[in-house]
Amino acid sequence: MVDANQTAEKIIAAFLELVQEKGYKGTTTRAISEKANVNEVTIFRHFGNKKGIIKAAVQTFSSRMQLLPIIEHDMAWDLESDLLTIAKLYHSFVTKYEALILIGIRETVDFPEINEEVAQIPIKLKTIIINYLSEMKKRGKLAEKINIEIQAMNFIWLNFGYFLTQTRFKDTELKIPKETFFKESIIFFAEALKAQ
Amino acid sequence: MVDANQTAEKIIAAFLELVQEKGYKGTTTRAISEKANVNEVTIFRHFGNKKGIIKAAVQTFSSRMQLLPIIEHDMAWDLESDLLTIAKLYHSFVTKYEALILIGIRETVDFPEINEEVAQIPIKLKTIIINYLSEMKKRGKLAEKINIEIQAMNFIWLNFGYFLTQTRFKDTELKIPKETFFKESIIFFAEALKAQ
DNA sequence: AATATATGTAAGCAAGTACTTGCTTTGGAG
DNA sequence: CTCCAAAGCAAGTACTTGCTTACATATATT
Structure with a gap:
């Protein structure tokens, strides 16, 4: 059989x-x-x-989604390395479920449930980063004046924008390897946060 | 008739x-x-x-595209205000042609020409920003060590990520008004560049 | 009044597509 | 060897969809 x-x-x-x-x-x-x-x-x-x-x-997708917040405990409480960890996790996740994410983005009307499910990725990511940055503030490693919600969204937009640019445009002029993105963009963002 | x-x-x-x-x-x-x-x-x-x-x-779209680089002459050579000008122009353009841009992102296989055309937006934006930042370096208003290409892409990803998050996810948790994005995110980015 | 141009109406065709039904084949478990 | 669940095969149905054809109507120009 x-x-x-x-x-x-x-x-x-x-x-x-x-x-x-x-x-x-x-x-x-x-x-x-x-x-x-x-x-x-x-x-x-x-x-x-x-x-x-x-x-x-979608079912296999949503069950994997639950696992995401676990990494909150993997933090080293160093801005650069932690944001790098989160970004890398985000990209491995998002690459793995690229097809479903694209459906969620494309088929908003016919599959609102999937769009809703896919929207959970940035939402979950947002709370993770907000929690993380709050804790960093508490530990005195982040300036008080920083608007945590905005910075969480900045991080999300940067990563989401990079992901979609890479997957949806085939033009070589826009291709930037992952390693460069992590090393340059994420670190730049982390340093900018520190400098505030 | x-x-x-x-x-x-x-x-x-x-x-x-x-x-x-x-x-x-x-x-x-x-x-x-x-x-x-x-x-x-x-x-x-x-x-x-x-x-x-x-x-x-697409024809009306591409003809409008040609007009874009004209704003290069509208620069005040002040980082914050210029990046703000560019970001605002980008968003008004991208909002206007939202439907076509979505087709370009979605229908990559059936309409490679449209994808190619839509990809011209970030490509054109990239050269605009690269030219701008180079000139700023020449004028001594930007640190030499800054990697201009990376920063151009950072700017693009941030804006593109914001745009798509707003248009494709209806969740209120992810909604950030345009004014906030301009005032907080773009200015944060400009300041981070200055600080380098 | 006559003409030309742009649009409406009605009917339909050909191709594709999700889904069904009834029957046959296969191969492992008892 | 027998049984049965899982899959193959063949044919077909109901419906949608892009596109066509032939004819009627309206309105601006001459």
Whole structure:
């Protein structure tokens, strides 16, 4: 007997890959079946309908989301290294779930739930950074006058902007390697915070 | 006789509005005709086919793009106020062409030309800022050690990230008014550059 | 009044697409 | 060997959607 879970995963993987390219509506169940090397009917037997695939994919996504705040305890209470840690975690997460995030950004109307779910990433990130910066203030490592909420958003916009520029524009003029971004941009941001 | 240009504009406007909501494939020619209050056939008489509407819309967009670098001469050679001017110009432009920009980001595969065209926004912005910062260095108003290309990209990511966060996530927790963004984030960035 | 141009109306076609149904095949567990 | 869950296969249905065709109507210009 064939492992049912394995086929389901194959279908989800093919689905996500295709959606990343063609968008949700551009992804046909036939194309999914071909890419996953299964019969089209198998898809419907597993997920009922096309939306069911997304639903299943989102579930694995949201359960992983819960794990994010754990790193709050991994802080060294050094601004540069901690912001670097957070940025790196953010990018590995966001790269891994690129397909779903793109769906959330694209299919705002047809899948408000996914958009809502994807919006949780910056929201969660925001609270993490706000908590972190507050604690840094308490420890006297950050100037009192700093507007923590604004700075949390600055950090988010910077990272989100970098991520989307890299993934959505193929132009070489805009390509900046991850290491450069971390070493230059995040550190610049951390130093700017310190200097205030 | 009815003004043909006017109907064409009505169609393009309806098209852009719908695409912003539903995406390109989610936008049917029937829906466009209803929203524009014209007959469906009129659309095809004007633009030949569905892609023709996009093509026409992109044309007005690209011609406006050409005008952008003109503001290079509007600089006061004061970091804060100049970056503010550039940021404000960027956001008014990007807000105006939101629909097309979203198509460019979403429909990378079906409309590579539009993606290419939309990518010109950050590319053009990049050269504008690089030129500006270089001149500021020459005038002794900016530290020599500053990596101009990186800082140009930082500025772009910040603005692009802000723009997309505002337009794609409806959550109130992430909403920051434009004035706050300009006054806090852009000024923070300018000060950080000065401090280097 | 006549002409030309822009649009409306009605009907429909061809292709694609999500989803169904009924039947067959496969391969591991008892 | 038998049973059964999981998957393949073939055919088809119902519906949507981009686009076409043929004809009627309105209005500005000559």
